[in-house]
Amino acid sequence: MSQFADVFLEFIDQWGYLAVAVLMGLENACIPIPSELILGFAGYMIYIDRMTFIMATVAGMIGGMVGSILTYYVGHLGGRPFVDKYGRYFFIKKSHVDIAQEWFDKYGVKAVFFSRMLPVVRTFISLPAGFAHVDIKKFIFFTFVGSLPWTMLILAVGMMLGEGWKVMMDVGHEISIAFCVIMVVIIAVLYFRYKKKKDKRRQLK
Incomplete structure (x- = not known):
C-alpha cells in the first residue's frame, strides 16, 4: 500500500475531514493503510x-x-472459516488474524481496548470479537475508549512535528507500544488508588 501513499495524501488534501473519515474507516476494516499516514x-x-x-x-x-x-459484523456473521477463505481478497492476512485471536483468547473483551494502541492487532481485533459474538455495546465502548486516545495522540504528534510529520512512518510502532505501556501504568495506578480508598472506607465502617 506504500505505493498509494501519495494518492491517499492527495485525497486528504482535497477532501479534508471526509477523506480522514473514509481512510480511517478503511484502515479499521483491515485495509492496510497506516493510521500514522x-x-x-x-x-x-x-x-x-x-x-x-x-x-x-x-x-x-x-x-x-x-x-x-x-469488521466486527464480518466476524460475527461470517465466522473464522469465512474470513480464512475470503480474507485474502481484502488484504486480510491469516497471520494477522491469528495474532489478534491470540490476544483475544488471552484477555477477552478487554483486548479490544488495549489492542487499539498496538500495531497490527489494532485493526484486526474486531474480527475475533465478532467470532466470539461479544456484546456489541461492550465492543463499541471498548473500541471507543481505546481508539480516542490513540487518535488524539497521533494527530498531536503530527501537529507538533509539522513539516517533519513523516518521521512517524518510521517510528509509529515504537510510539504505539510506548503509549500502550504508559496507558497500562496509568490505569494500574488509578486502580490501586481506588482499591486503597475503598479498603480504607471499609475499615472506617
Whole structure:
C-alpha cells in the first residue's frame, strides 16, 4: 500500500475531514493503510491551519468506529472459516488474524481496548470479537475508549512535528507500544488508588 501513499495524501488534501473519515474507516476494516499516514498528515494539516484538532479527531473517530463495527459484523456473521477463505481478497492476512485471536483468547473483551494502541492487532481485533459474538455495546465502548486516545495522540504528534510529520512512518510502532505501556501504568495506578480508598472506607465502617 506504500505505493498509494501519495494518492491517499492527495485525497486528504482535497477532501479534508471526509477523506480522514473514509481512510480511517478503511484502515479499521483491515485495509492496510497506516493510521500514522492518515492521522500524521492530518496533524500536519492542523499545523498549517487547514484543519482543526477537534474536527480531525471527530472525523478520525467516526471513520474508525464505522470501520471497526463493520469488521466486527464480518466476524460475527461470517465466522473464522469465512474470513480464512475470503480474507485474502481484502488484504486480510491469516497471520494477522491469528495474532489478534491470540490476544483475544488471552484477555477477552478487554483486548479490544488495549489492542487499539498496538500495531497490527489494532485493526484486526474486531474480527475475533465478532467470532466470539461479544456484546456489541461492550465492543463499541471498548473500541471507543481505546481508539480516542490513540487518535488524539497521533494527530498531536503530527501537529507538533509539522513539516517533519513523516518521521512517524518510521517510528509509529515504537510510539504505539510506548503509549500502550504508559496507558497500562496509568490505569494500574488509578486502580490501586481506588482499591486503597475503598479498603480504607471499609475499615472506617
